[in-house]
Amino acid sequence: MASSALICDTEQWKALQAHVGAIQKTHLRDLMADADRCKAMTAEFEGIFLDYSRQQATRETIEKLLKLAEAAKLKEKIEKMFKGEKINSTENRSVLHVALRAPRDAVINSDGVNVVPEVWSVKDKIKQFSETFRSGSWVGATGKALTNVVSVGIGGSFLGPLFVHTALQTDPEAAECAKGRQLRFLANVDPVDVARSIKDLDPETTLVVVVSKTFTTAETMLNARTLKEWIISSLGPQAVSKHMIAVSTNLKLVKEFGIDPNNAFAFWDWVGGRYSVCSAVGVLPLSLQYGFPIVQKFLEGASSIDNHFHSSSFDKNIPVLLGLLSVWNVSFLGYPARAILPYSQALEKLAPHIQQLSMESNGKGVSIDGVQLPFETGEIDFGEPGTNGQHSFYQLIHQGRVIPCDFIGIVKSQQPVYLKGETVSNHDELMSNFFAQPDALAYGKTPEQLHSEKVPEHLIPHKTFKGNRPSLSLLLPQLSAYEIGQLLSIYEHRIAVQGFIWGINSFDQWGVELGKSLASQVRKQLHGSRMEGKPVEGFNHSTSSLLARYLAPSTPFDSTVLPKV
Numbered sequence: 001m002a003s004s005a006l007i008c009d010t011e012q013w014k015a016l017q018a019h020v021g022a023i024q025k026t027h028l029r030d031l032m033a034d035a036d037r038c039k040a041m042t043a044e045f046e047g048i049f050l051d052y053s054r055q056q057a058t059r060e061t062i063e064k065l066l067k068l069a070e071a072a073k074l075k076e077k078i079e080k081m082f083k084g085e086k087i088n089s090t091e092n093r094s095v096l097h098v099a100l101r102a103p104r105d106a107v108i109n110s111d112g113v114n115v116v117p118e119v120w121s122v123k124d125k126i127k128q129f130s131e132t133f134r135s136g137s138w139v140g141a142t143g144k145a146l147t148n149v150v151s152v153g154i155g156g157s158f159l160g161p162l163f164v165h166t167a168l169q170t171d172p173e174a175a176e177c178a179k180g181r182q183l184r185f186l187a188n189v190d191p192v193d194v195a196r197s198i199k200d201l202d203p204e205t206t207l208v209v210v211v212s213k214t215f216t217t218a219e220t221m222l223n224a225r226t227l228k229e230w231i232i233s234s235l236g237p238q239a240v241s242k243h244m245i246a247v248s249t250n251l252k253l254v255k256e257f258g259i260d261p262n263n264a265f266a267f268w269d270w271v272g273g274r275y276s277v278c279s280a281v282g283v284l285p286l287s288l289q290y291g292f293p294i295v296q297k298f299l300e301g302a303s304s305i306d307n308h309f310h311s312s313s314f315d316k317n318i319p320v321l322l323g324l325l326s327v328w329n330v331s332f333l334g335y336p337a338r339a340i341l342p343y344s345q346a347l348e349k350l351a352p353h354i355q356q357l358s359m360e361s362n363g364k365g366v367s368i369d370g371v372q373l374p375f376e377t378g379e380i381d382f383g384e385p386g387t388n389g390q391h392s393f394y395q396l397i398h399q400g401r402v403i404p405c406d407f408i409g410i411v412k413s414q415q416p417v418y419l420k421g422e423t424v425s426n427h428d429e430l431m432s433n434f435f436a437q438p439d440a441l442a443y444g445k446t447p448e449q450l451h452s453e454k455v456p457e458h459l460i461p462h463k464t465f466k467g468n469r470p471s472l473s474l475l476l477p478q479l480s481a482y483e484i485g486q487l488l489s490i491y492e493h494r495i496a497v498q499g500f501i502w503g504i505n506s507f508d509q510w511g512v513e514l515g516k517s518l519a520s521q522v523r524k525q526l527h528g529s530r531m532e533g534k535p536v537e538g539f540n541h542s543t544s545s546l547l548a549r550y551l552a553p554s555t556p557f558d559s560t561v562l563p564k565v
């Protein structure tokens with residue numbers, strides 16, 4: 001395929017389009033009756049079991065998708081990523097988050113330089129700093145040990161670390177290591193989020209970690225200045241060096257902000273924001289909370305999937321199969337959304353993280369060569385842990401729109417509970433739903449079944465489930481730091497596979513820029529109107545009237561105000 005050609009022009013794409021009709025004539029009820037098919041549509045790695053038999057697909061579909069992968073040069077693209085080639089061409093950058101979790105003796109080059117030693121030198125620095133911090137040797141301005149950490153960052157500098165922190169909180173080993181400590185996040189520039197993040201915290205015992213790849217993100221910098229003021233107003237300006245540290249690729253701006261460069265932790269432009277949880281962005285705050293050894297296990301889990309992804313044949317490769325099936329659902333069956341449904345409360349922040357990872361990566365309108373795409377890319381990701389979601393949006397998934405679902409289950413709960421005399425343990429109760437829902441979606445319930453149950457005639461249409469709704473099941477043996485890392489890496493690579501097949505750049509995010517620049521025009525107006533009484537001008541009628549209404553009770557602040565809760 002020539003570099004500017006589109007994947008949709010290939011024979012392999014057209015063969016899949018032609019195959020859709022045959023699939024649409026089938027029903028999952030019938031496909032599921034073929035035990036050999038179901039057996040074939042599974043994959044396993046280190047006890048992680050993927051069952052994709054409830055996809056609207058046959059073995060022929062998978063063969064055709066594997067041929068599409070060849071046409072898209074998927075193998076070569078994965079190889080280029082691992083070799084540090086500048087596959088993020090619009091920013092002229094390598095894409096090397098895999099180097100962040102590679103073993104110490106690995107060799108991964110970017111610009112001809114092996115980046116692994118640099119990665120490990122930052123990890124060693126984090127290990128040392130977190131040990132000093134956790135031992136109580138690092139003391140604040142008043143001589144007290146610090147036990148609370150507020151991590152200030154947004155987007156990729158927030159969602160991945162929040163996901164991992166939330167998942168580790170109830171893992172017994174990690175929880176033991178975190179006893180007596182708190183890790184909080186401040187992301188939104190909404191002052192209400194500032195108030196929440198510092199509620200009941202004492203600056204005397206709090207460390208603020210400012211996390212920003214660029215160190216220019218408006219929200220993060222205002223929040224960082226706000227917490228700096230919170231510290232200074234209570235402990236004086238000299239306290240900043242003991243109570244504020246940073247993670248960034250822009251160490252010059254970190255220094256200008258007033259943070260001691262010795263307490264700054266670097267990462268590199270070859271780490272995309274949404275792929276940065278395995279850099280100091282996640283490793284530092286998580287090590288402060290749980291200790292470096294727990295975080296190292298998480299990194300090892302991610303690395304195990306990197307190896308599986310890099311070396312397994314595509315027909316047994318979990319991220320590749322997942323990516324291909326998503327392309328099938330979006331581009332051929334026309335399903336625009338994907339529900340992420342972990343049957344684990346510990347994974348409650350998985351869906352918000354995947355929303356950024358997937359939608360910022362694959363929500364693109366042009367090919368990597370800038371050619372307008374005649375097909376849609378990306379999907380609308382959303383989700384909620386089961387069973388909560390069942391009592392919320394599952395109605396639509398069962399009888400309304402068709403939304404392919406990822407069901408994620410855990411064999412061994414982080415927190416087993418059993419009440420003597422109950423039919424099943426609490427985790428078995430949860431997992432009963434994990435096993436039941438995919439079949440309910442696939443098989444549905446026919447009017448004939450309802451008749452045989454003597455359901456009143458007028459209720460038959462309401463109680464009919466058409467079924468034939470695709471899902472896949474991912475069963476993890478347990479949910480320790482290691483498996484959390486594996487899950488993260490599975491989704492990272494799956495999303496990259498989708499982008500590689502669609503022929504887009506999954507590693508830039510130009511679509512976030514326009515809103516940012518318009519906000520700066522509004523910011524200028526708000527300042528001018530509040531401080532100098534300037535009239536609203538330069539906006540359309542709608543925005544002008546909204547702004548006028550917003551500015552009406554104009555009483556500018558004339559001194560620093562911090563949250564009161």
Ligand SMILES: O=P(O)(O)OC[C@H]1O[C@](O)(CO)[C@@H](O)[C@@H]1O
Nearest residue numbers: 155156157212213214217273512
């Ligand atoms: O880490 P930074 O530079 O503050 O950026 C935060 C986030 O902002 C974005 O650039 C756009 O939302 C994300 O890609 C990134 O994760």
